[in-house]
Amino acid sequence: MEKRVTFKGWLLPMCLLMPQIIITAVFFFYPAGQAIYQSLFIPDPFGLSMRWVGLGNFEYLLGDPYYRASFVTTAVFSLLVTVTSMGFALYLAVLADRLIKGSGVYRTLLIWPYAVAPAVAGVLWLFMFNTRVGVVSWYLGLLGYDWNHVLNEAEAMGLVVVASSWGRVSYNFLFFLAGLQAIPKSVIEAAAIDGARFWTRFRTIVFPLLSPTTFFLLVVNIVYAFFETFGVIHTITSGGPQQATTILVYKVFSDGFVSQDLGSSAAQSVILLVIVGALTIVQFKFIERRVHY
Amino acid sequence: MARIPDEGMVEKRGIGHYFTHVGLIIGVLVIFFPIWLAFVASTVTQSDIISPPMPLWPGDQFLTNYSKALTSGINAPVALMLMNSLIMAMGIALGKILISLLSAFAIVYFKFPGRRLFFWLIFLTLMLPVEVRIVPTYEVVAGFGMLNSYSGLIFPLIASATATFLFRQFFMTVPDELAEAARVDGARPMRFFWDILLPMSRTNIAALFVILFIYGWNQYLWPLLITTDPSMNTIVMGIKQMFPSGDDYADWPVIMATSILAMLPPVIVVVSMQRLFIRGLVDSEK
Numbered sequence: 001m002e003k004r005v006t007f008k009g010w011l012l013p014m015c016l017l018m019p020q021i022i023i024t025a026v027f028f029f030y031p032a033g034q035a036i037y038q039s040l041f042i043p044d045p046f047g048l049s050m051r052w053v054g055l056g057n058f059e060y061l062l063g064d065p066y067y068r069a070s071f072v073t074t075a076v077f078s079l080l081v082t083v084t085s086m087g088f089a090l091y092l093a094v095l096a097d098r099l100i101k102g103s104g105v106y107r108t109l110l111i112w113p114y115a116v117a118p119a120v121a122g123v124l125w126l127f128m129f130n131t132r133v134g135v136v137s138w139y140l141g142l143l144g145y146d147w148n149h150v151l152n153e154a155e156a157m158g159l160v161v162v163a164s165s166w167g168r169v170s171y172n173f174l175f176f177l178a179g180l181q182a183i184p185k186s187v188i189e190a191a192a193i194d195g196a197r198f199w200t201r202f203r204t205i206v207f208p209l210l211s212p213t214t215f216f217l218l219v220v221n222i223v224y225a226f227f228e229t230f231g232v233i234h235t236i237t238s239g240g241p242q243q244a245t246t247i248l249v250y251k252v253f254s255d256g257f258v259s260q261d262l263g264s265s266a267a268q269s270v271i272l273l274v275i276v277g278a279l280t281i282v283q284f285k286f287i288e289r290r291v292h293y
Numbered sequence: 294m295a296r297i298p299d300e301g302m303v304e305k306r307g308i309g310h311y312f313t314h315v316g317l318i319i320g321v322l323v324i325f326f327p328i329w330l331a332f333v334a335s336t337v338t339q340s341d342i343i344s345p346p347m348p349l350w351p352g353d354q355f356l357t358n359y360s361k362a363l364t365s366g367i368n369a370p371v372a373l374m375l376m377n378s379l380i381m382a383m384g385i386a387l388g389k390i391l392i393s394l395l396s397a398f399a400i401v402y403f404k405f406p407g408r409r410l411f412f413w414l415i416f417l418t419l420m421l422p423v424e425v426r427i428v429p430t431y432e433v434v435a436g437f438g439m440l441n442s443y444s445g446l447i448f449p450l451i452a453s454a455t456a457t458f459l460f461r462q463f464f465m466t467v468p469d470e471l472a473e474a475a476r477v478d479g480a481r482p483m484r485f486f487w488d489i490l491l492p493m494s495r496t497n498i499a500a501l502f503v504i505l506f507i508y509g510w511n512q513y514l515w516p517l518l519i520t521t522d523p524s525m526n527t528i529v530m531g532i533k534q535m536f537p538s539g540d541d542y543a544d545w546p547v548i549m550a551t552s553i554l555a556m557l558p559p560v561i562v563v564v565s566m567q568r569l570f571i572r573g574l575v576d577s578e579k
Binding site for chain 2: 009024028111121
């Protein structure tokens with residue numbers, strides 16, 4: 001798509017572009033290039049020289065049981081976050097869509113968590129489930145359940161999943177509600193006249209018509225779980241216990257900054273780069289289809 | 294003409310309607326419980342909390358806890374962290390909007406050699422969140438001596454193309470006749486930009502501002518890496534620093550007061566500018 005009417009000259013547009021080009025070059029292309037470059041070397045223990053290892057860092061990573069475990073952890077984590085937050089949001093959106101009046105009030109109340117930073121959400125949930133003072137863990141104790149996410153891997157995973165999903169419900173709710181409201185009422189009424197009950201209508205009409213929204217949210221939520229949940233994990237578990245909640249982004253951080261293993265951290269960045277690239281392509285392909293639709 | 298109620302026969306009356314509200318209210322309560330608990334914890338004493346179960350109704354320590362947090366905090370006064378967060382969020386939002394408006398204008402309204410190349414160079418950045426390139430970006434910022442500075446907090450997070458993409462999409466929908474008329478009148482390009490394009494983009498700018506402000510305010514990993522000096526901490530990353538490293542009890546009332554203060558500005562922005570917020574959300578995902 002191009003404009004028919006354009007202005008002449010090249011000096012002015014170059015000047016207009018300069019701020020963005022300079023910032024992008026310095027803070028984006030150079031560091032991204034560095035990540036790719038460093039991923040091919042191993043620095044010596046004193047940081048004085050770099051030894052060329054080719055794809056050695058990648059080979060080492062892919063053979064490293066910890067890194068492979070982190071892959072599995074990330075997959076499980078993103079799947080659980082996506083399903084939990086989308087499921088709860090869909091439930092709320094379906095209910096709000098049934099209201100003729102007042103859905104605006106619920107909307108106003110339900111968008112709050114979007115504004116709460118993942119790291120703050122982490123602190124709120126940590127407080128509720130704290131092993132010594134947490135309200136929820138205390139009541140669970142009364143019921144005879146001994147909650148301890150500091151030691152129990154499954155509980156740690158459950159807690160970071162719930163804390164990460166919580167803030168995401170708002171976003172998914174808004175998109176699901178918009179999607180539901182775009183479905184023509186006449187289609188649903190026709191089915192109702194034919195005697196289809198709510199659940200049948202939902203399964204055979206509403207959910208299929210909602211599938212573009214669902215698919216879009218699926219991709220966006222996976223990207224969120226991969227890259228934006230660092231704050232939740234860092235505040236609640238710091239990747240523990242025994243790396244049970246060390247997702248890939250957390251591992252880049254802990255290998256690069258805590259253990260200072262730059263070659264490996266850079267190689268991990270490059271692998272993540274490929275994953276984001278793939279997800280972005282999926283997203284763009286889908287958006288193209290939605291535009292044509 | 295009498296208005297025909299359009300709820301039709303699908304909408305449940307009576308008992309079904311009632312269940313819908315009950316279902317939604319349960320949802321709202323589940324969503325709000327963590328926030329409510331944090332608020333309650335910020336209004337009671339430490340001893341109320343460390344002998345569980347803590348009360349579920351606010352106490353009378355509101356002023357004590359909040360003024361302690363704001364004026365002294367634990368590592369740094371929270372008032373200072375709030376200011377750092379405000380500067381960072383405003384810097385990111387306004388900086389991104391400014392450079393994106395200019396570059397989108399250049400890309401859409403001029404034909405010059407290399408235009409396509411620049412276009413793609415900018416759009417590549419859509420793909421790579423800062424989390425992925427933290428180590429080398431940290432080295433660049435350290436090399437410039439920008440650790441513990443506002444510019445170090447702001448610039449690396451401006452390097453992304455979402456806003457440019459958005460303004461480009463919007464400029465494409467602006468009727469050609471407007472630029473045509475401006476050209477016929479002999480108006481210089483920048484005049485057209487200031488007098489016509491910018492006023493037309495007001496709503497888009499505002500919607501984007503809401504999204505970017507929240508994005509900037511809620512940053513965690515980047516401030517964690519580059520602000521080692523407590524007086525440069527932002528509030529969102531500063532909360533975690535308030536926990537003791539050993540076995541001591543955390544100062545929960547102050548920490549929870551800080552959490553409430555950390556979420557207040559973005560919540561106010563989202564709720565009071567709901568329309569713009571939803572528009573920005575939908576726009577930036579298109």
